[in-house]
Amino acid sequence: MLRKKEIPGFKGGFNLLDTYPLRFFNIIEKVSSDTTPGIFEFPPATQKIEHVVVNLCPTEPWALPNWAIFGHRVNVFFNKLKEIRDRFFPAVQYCIALNNKDIETIAAARNFAGSEERVRVFPLDAKYPQDDSVVLSKVVLGVDINFGQEAMSRGIFIMDAQTVSAIYDSCISGNKVDSRFIAVSGTGLKENELVQVQLGTPVEKVLSDRVIEGGKYRVFLNGPLRGKEITDLSYRVNWTINNIVVLREQDYKVMFPLFKSEELMFTTNVHGEVRRCVYCNFCDNICPVDLEPALYYHSYQRGERHKARLYNLERCIECGLCSFVCPSKLELLKIIRECK
Amino acid sequence: MQIKKFLKPIEPIFNKGLDRVGSIIHAHKKVNFLFGALFGAFDGLLRSPKETAQSPPFIRNNYDVKRFMGAVLVALVIGWVLPAIYFYGWQCVISKLLVSFIIGVFVVDVLWAIIAREDHISEGGFVSCLLVPAILPPQSPLWLVGLGAAAAILFRNILGGVGYNLVNPALFSRLFLTVCFPALLVTGYQTPFTGMPDLHTFRYGLDAVTHATPLTAFKTNGEVASYLSLLFGTASGSLGETCRLALILTGLWLIKIKVVNWRLPVSYLGSVFAISVFFSLTMGKAVAPPIFQILSGGLILGAFFMATDPITTTYSQKAKWIYGAGCGFITVLLRDFTTLSEGAMYAILLMNLVAVPIQSLIVRTRYRR
Numbered sequence: 001m002l003r004k005k006e007i008p009g010f011k012g013g014f015n016l017l018d019t020y021p022l023r024f025f026n027i028i029e030k031v032s033s034d035t036t037p038g039i040f041e042f043p044p045a046t047q048k049i050e051h052v053v054v055n056l057c058p059t060e061p062w063a064l065p066n067w068a069i070f071g072h073r074v075n076v077f078f079n080k081l082k083e084i085r086d087r088f089f090p091a092v093q094y095c096i097a098l099n100n101k102d103i104e105t106i107a108a109a110r111n112f113a114g115s116e117e118r119v120r121v122f123p124l125d126a127k128y129p130q131d132d133s134v135v136l137s138k139v140v141l142g143v144d145i146n147f148g149q150e151a152m153s154r155g156i157f158i159m160d161a162q163t164v165s166a167i168y169d170s171c172i173s174g175n176k177v178d179s180r181f182i183a184v185s186g187t188g189l190k191e192n193e194l195v196q197v198q199l200g201t202p203v204e205k206v207l208s209d210r211v212i213e214g215g216k217y218r219v220f221l222n223g224p225l226r227g228k229e230i231t232d233l234s235y236r237v238n239w240t241i242n243n244i245v246v247l248r249e250q251d252y253k254v255m256f257p258l259f260k261s262e263e264l265m266f267t268t269n270v271h272g273e274v275r276r277c278v279y280c281n282f283c284d285n286i287c288p289v290d291l292e293p294a295l296y297y298h299s300y301q302r303g304e305r306h307k308a309r310l311y312n313l314e315r316c317i318e319c320g321l322c323s324f325v326c327p328s329k330l331e332l333l334k335i336i337r338e339c340k
Numbered sequence: 341m342q343i344k345k346f347l348k349p350i351e352p353i354f355n356k357g358l359d360r361v362g363s364i365i366h367a368h369k370k371v372n373f374l375f376g377a378l379f380g381a382f383d384g385l386l387r388s389p390k391e392t393a394q395s396p397p398f399i400r401n402n403y404d405v406k407r408f409m410g411a412v413l414v415a416l417v418i419g420w421v422l423p424a425i426y427f428y429g430w431q432c433v434i435s436k437l438l439v440s441f442i443i444g445v446f447v448v449d450v451l452w453a454i455i456a457r458e459d460h461i462s463e464g465g466f467v468s469c470l471l472v473p474a475i476l477p478p479q480s481p482l483w484l485v486g487l488g489a490a491a492a493i494l495f496r497n498i499l500g501g502v503g504y505n506l507v508n509p510a511l512f513s514r515l516f517l518t519v520c521f522p523a524l525l526v527t528g529y530q531t532p533f534t535g536m537p538d539l540h541t542f543r544y545g546l547d548a549v550t551h552a553t554p555l556t557a558f559k560t561n562g563e564v565a566s567y568l569s570l571l572f573g574t575a576s577g578s579l580g581e582t583c584r585l586a587l588i589l590t591g592l593w594l595i596k597i598k599v600v601n602w603r604l605p606v607s608y609l610g611s612v613f614a615i616s617v618f619f620s621l622t623m624g625k626a627v628a629p630p631i632f633q634i635l636s637g638g639l640i641l642g643a644f645f646m647a648t649d650p651i652t653t654t655y656s657q658k659a660k661w662i663y664g665a666g667c668g669f670i671t672v673l674l675r676d677f678t679t680l681s682e683g684a685m686y687a688i689l690l691m692n693l694v695a696v697p698i699q700s701l702i703v704r705t706r707y708r709r
Contacts, residue, residue, distance in 0.1 A: 264388060272402075273460065275405045278408070333395065334395040
C-alpha cells in the first residue's frame with residue numbers, strides 16, 4: 001500500500017468537517033455578563049516547559065474557527081506569537097500544528113519559522129480527533145501521554161489561537177482580557193454565530209433569541225462528541241468553553257428517513273435501532289489510538305469488566321468515535337467508561 | 341427530489357395510520373405478544389426511530405444495520421438475481437425467491453420471534469434467504485428451497501440469532517440439504533440460456549437441458565471450460581454463482597462502501613491462486629489450473645458474499661488474513677485431492693468454526709503482557 005509519507009498523522013479518525021459542513025457568519029457581538037466578569041489569567045508554569053505546541057488545527061466543525069481570531073491578518077497573529085516566545089519561552093521547541101488545506105496560514109507559519117530549528121510547522125490532516133492533546137503530542141512530538149494526564153506534566157504546553165491572543169493582550173499589552181469568542185452553532189439555532197462573551201455570562205443569556213422557537217433542543221458545551229450536556233442553563237461561561245452546540249431533539253418518528261438524511265443528520269437522534277454487535281470492524285477502523293472497542297463490548301456483555309482492562313483500555317482517549325460510527329448503535333463509550 | 345415531492349402528501353396519512361396501529365397493538369397484551377415484533381420490523385423500515393442519544397457522544401452516524409444489510413441485498417440482487425433471470429428465466433428465479441422469503445423470513449423467523457419473544461425481527465434473515473436459492477441447482481424443486489431457507493433461519497435462531505451465529509446460515513442449510521438429499525444436489529444444473537431472449541426463454545430459460553458443472557466435468561474427464569464462459573455465466577452451475585462478472589463488480593462496490601472487508605476476498609482469492617499455481621507447477625495437468633479454479637464453482641460468490649459475512653469471520657483484522665488464507669487452502673485441497681468437485685462450501689464452513697480459536701489466539705498474542 002502506498003502511503004503519503006509527508007503528512008504525519010494517525011490511523012483511523014473521521015473527517016467531521018466534511019460530514020457536518022457548518023458555516024459561521026461573521027456576526028460577532030459582545031454579550032456582557034451582569035456580574036463582574038471573570039479575568040483571563042495566564043497560568044504560571046509549575047513545570048519546566050520543553051515544548052510549546054500551537055494548535056491551529058480545529059477538527060470539529062462546531063469549534064471556533066481560526067479566522068475568528070486572525071481576522072484577515074495572519075501575520076499579526078504570528079507577530080504576537082513571536083513576542084510571546086521572546087518574552088516567556090525563549091529556549092523551548094515550538095511546534096505549530098495546522099490544517100493542511102489552510103495554505104495562507106501555512107505560508108505565514110513557515111515565514112514565522114524562518115530558518116530556525118526550534119520552530120517546526122506541521123500541516124496536518126484535519127480529521128477528528130487530531131487536536132486532542134494525546135493524539136496531537138503523539139503525532140507532532142512523538143510523545144505518549146496518557147489520557148487524563150495533563151500535557152503540562154510532561155513539559156508540553158498546548159495552546160490554541162485564542163489563548164495565544166489572550167496571553168498577548170493580558171501579559172504584553174497589559175489589557176484585561178475578560179471576554180472570549182464562543183462558536184454557537186447547531187440545528188437548534190436560527191443561525192450559526194460567533195459570539196464574543198464576557199467570562200461569567202450564563203449560557204442562557206448567550207442563547208437567548210438565538211434558539212428556534214417551539215421544539216425541543218439540547219445544549220452541549222465543547223461539542224456533542226467530546227463535550228458535556230448541560231441542562232441547567234444558568235451555567236456560567238469560563239475560559240475553557242470553546243463552543244456551544246445546540247441540537248434539535250429529534251425524539252419523534254419521521255417517515256421515509258432515507259430521503260431525509262440531511263434533515264435528520266445533525267440532531268440527537270441515534271438513526272437506528274439497537275442491535276447486537278455484527279463485528280463490522282467499523283469501530284476499530286475508526287479508532288485513533290488503535291484499539292478494538294468491540295472487545296470491550298463483548299467483555300462487558302459477559303460480565304467480565306476486569307478482562308476489558310487487559311485490552312489496552314487505558315489508552316482510550318474517549319473521543320467517542322466508536323459510539324458515533326457503530327451501526328448497531330451500541331453505547332461503546334459508556335461501556336468503556338464503566339469498565340475503566 | 342421527484343420522489344420527495346411525491347411522498348410529501350401521503351406522509352401524514354401513513355404516519356397517523358402507523359401511530360394508530362402501533363397504539364392498538366401495544367394496548368392489547370395478547371396482540372402485542374403475537375404481532376409486536378412484526379409491526380416493529382415494518383415500522384422500522386418506514387420510519388426513523390425516535391430514540392435519542394442519552395450518553396455521550398450525543399450525535400451519531402446515520403449508518404445503521406438496516407443500511408448495512410440493505411447494501412448487501414442490493415448487491416446480491418444485481419450480482420445474481422438479475423443475471424439468473426436472464427440465464428434461467430424469471431419463473432425459475434422469482435418462484436424460488438418467493439418461497440425462500442416466505443418460508444424463511446415470514447414463517448420461520450416470525451414464528452420464532454413470537455415463540456421466543458424476540459423484540460424484533462432481524463434484517464439478516466433477508467440476506468440468508470436471498471443466498472439460499474443462489475447456492476442450489478437451478479432445477480432444484482421449490483420444496484428444497486423452502487426447506488433450505490427454513491433450516492438456515494431456524495439454525496441461526498437456535499444459536500442465538502444474528503450476532504451469535506457460529507457459521508454462515510445459508511451455507512449450513514446447503515450442507516444440511518447435501519447430507520439429506522445428495523442426489524438432488526448433484527443434478528439439475530440446467531444449461532444457461534444465451535442469445536436474445538424471446539417470451540418463452542425469458543420465462544423458462546432452456547428448460548430440461550442439463551449439463552455437468554465445469555468442476556465436475558474437469559473431475560471426470562479433465563475438460564477445462566473456457567474462461568470467458570465462466571466469467572459471463574454461460575457455463576452451468578448453481579443458480580446464483582454463474583455470472584462471476586456481476587458478482588465481482590458488486591463485490592467491489594461493497595468493498596468500496598466498506599460493507600465488505602477487503603482483506604477477506606483478497607486473501608481468499610489470492611491464496612486459492614497461489615496454492616493452485618504451486619500445485620499446477622508440481623503436479624501438472626492432474627490438478628485444475630489457477631484461473632479456472634478462481635472462476636469456477638461458488639468461489640467468487642463465496643469469497644465476496646459468504647466468507648465476508650462479518651459475524652462468522654474473526655473480528656481482528658490481522659486474523660482475517662489467516663482466515664481467508666485458510667479458506668483458500670482448504671478449498672484447493674478439497675477440489676484437487678478429494679472426490680468432491682466443489683470445496684468452497686466446506687472450506688468456508690470449516691473456517692467459520694476455526695475462526696473462534698484464531699480470534700482468541702490473535703487477541704492473546706496482541707495483548708500479551
